[in-house]
């Protein structure tokens with residue numbers, strides 16, 4: 433057993449479920465009647481900006497009504513205390529990991545609390561609604577869009593993530609259905625580089641077969657147990 437020094441944690445919507453943030457693909461996993469694959473695309477933003485902006489504006493506003501749960505706090509404790517390498521990669525666009533105190537954190541699918549200028553690529557922290565098309569203060573164009581990685585767009589931080597997976601001794605996946613790539617392929621990459629693999633999820637996921645160990649249950653229970 434390699435000395436356990438470098439850990440990569442991947443989180444998905446399931447880690448925020450107990451905070452009251454709806455998941456995508458669970459029961460009723462539709463968003464205001466939308467499938468995430470239908471509104472989370474550059475084509476949808478071009479074709480129907482109001483609907484796409486509303487989809488994200490409502491989720492951004494919802495952040496004010498939710499709090500980090502025991503799973504977010506446990507990962508933040510691990511981040512503060514773990515002296516080896518640690519990288520928390522989240523597919524989530526909420527800010528619950530940050531609010532729990534996590535520091536070694538990357539959002540690979542973007543963040544609700546950030547706006548991206550489709551014209552100049554400028555980014556800025558954003559709280560309120562982005563509709564109906566706010567001006568970018570860097571270039572003056574009304575081209576601000578949600579700073580979200582849509583389907584068909586390249587996820588953020590992929591090089592850093594791939595290096596961390598190559599060096600990992602342990603890869604832990606928490607609350608993700610394994611439905612979306614490249615995140616769903618991280619477990620195989622970690623295994624190929626000799627890492628141990630653990631899945632903490634409410635139910636078996638699309639990738640469960642790739643994990644050396646899968647524990648089923650709510651993240652709010654399993655993650656603090658694992659971190660201790």
Ligand code: BV8
Nearest residue numbers: 444445446455456457523583584607608609613634650651
């Ligand atoms: C890319 C934006 C190229 C933000 C999202 C055909 C085959 C393979 C791949 C493809 C294909 N066709 C197209 C693709 C590529 C595509 C893809 O994977 N499509 C899928 C649908 C097949 N991927 C892309 O386009 C990506 N880009 O590939 O670029 C590339 C590739 C590599 C390198 C360079 C370039 C871009 C994908 C990003 C899309 N953006 N979101 C937002 O709106 O939120 S994806 C969206 O799904 C969210 O980000 C979400 O995080 C993500 C995954 O969902 P989950 O987090 O897993 O949530 P889900 O509801 O599905 O599952 C929740 C889980 O939690 C469940 O298992 C449940 O049991 C569990 N759970 C529930 N409650 C609890 C719990 N667990 C514990 N405790 C609980 N209490």
Ligand code: ZN
Nearest residue numbers: 549552568571
């Ligand atoms: Zn701009």
